[in-house]
């Protein structure tokens with residue numbers, strides 16, 4: 001049985017710089033998460049702590065209530081794929097599969113070998129000799145075939161061309177359906193992962209700014225457009241993240257539940273906007 005992963009009161013400081021300021025959240029078993037944050041927000045730091053590659057200043061990461069540090073059983077439930085290249089120079093792709101098998105057991109060689117062909121890779125190639133996109137693909141294959149309950153992907157699509165990104169998304173969904181486990185995708189390609197993720201975590205200014213199901217989030221993202229006065233009247237009391245004028249037409253980007261009682265004037269139009277725009281409006285430090 002899989003258990004929840006809990007991040008509790010996590011603090012990470014480097015000298016005088018606060019990187020993570022008392023962060024708490026849970027990861028449920030068998031869910032696909034998007035971890036979003038601007039450059040330098042602390043995503044890599046967080047994922048490194050969650051996989052015990054670095055230690056927090058204080059706070060802890062638990063699975064089923066137990067601290068993961070110094071517990072090899074729990075650590076073997078968590079896999080981190082990151083940009084950092086931890087493989088020895090001489091290692092070829094096949095050998096990285098064996099390494100994952102040795103560390104986590106039950107490596108899915110069938111899937112990995114099929115994906116080698118799909119990504120047009122030769123298993124005998126040395127990882128260090130691969131192009132950026134090929135190296136990413138080889139690491140993604142390991143991440144999809146490794147036997148872990150929590151798979152953390154830090155910039156998983158770095159350098160991948162559009163075809164290979166599409167292939168990765170399809171294969172992720174397929175393997176997830178066959179064997180549900182938790183994935184965390186930390187990426188700047190928000191538009192592309194919107195179709196995949198079930199739950200969104202936004203890191204901003206050292207804190208978790210948003211932690212909710214994607215459906216719940218998108219159901220509050222409304223663009224209200226029309227003559228300025230009517231729009232202003234309509235959005236009174238609602239949380240408006242940003243507004244803009246185009247000629248006489250004002251658009252207010254609301255992040256709130258719309259009150260059904262509000263009458264909508266004929267000239268006012270209401271549309272939804274997407275996760276990428278919500279992220280930009282929430283994190284660009286503009287009008288709040």
Ligand SMILES: Nc1ncnc2c1ncn2[C@@H]1O[C@H](COP(=O)(O)OP(=O)(O)OP(=O)(O)O)[C@@H](O)[C@H]1O
Pocket residue numbers: 014017019037038039040041042043044045046
């Ligand atoms: N070893 C370190 N020593 C000092 N500061 C560090 C160290 N590692 C990270 N930082 C700082 O911590 C902050 C968060 O970095 P981190 O790499 O976690 O961000 P990120 O969200 O992954 O960013 P990006 O999207 O640009 O990859 C940055 O301000 C960075 O400069």
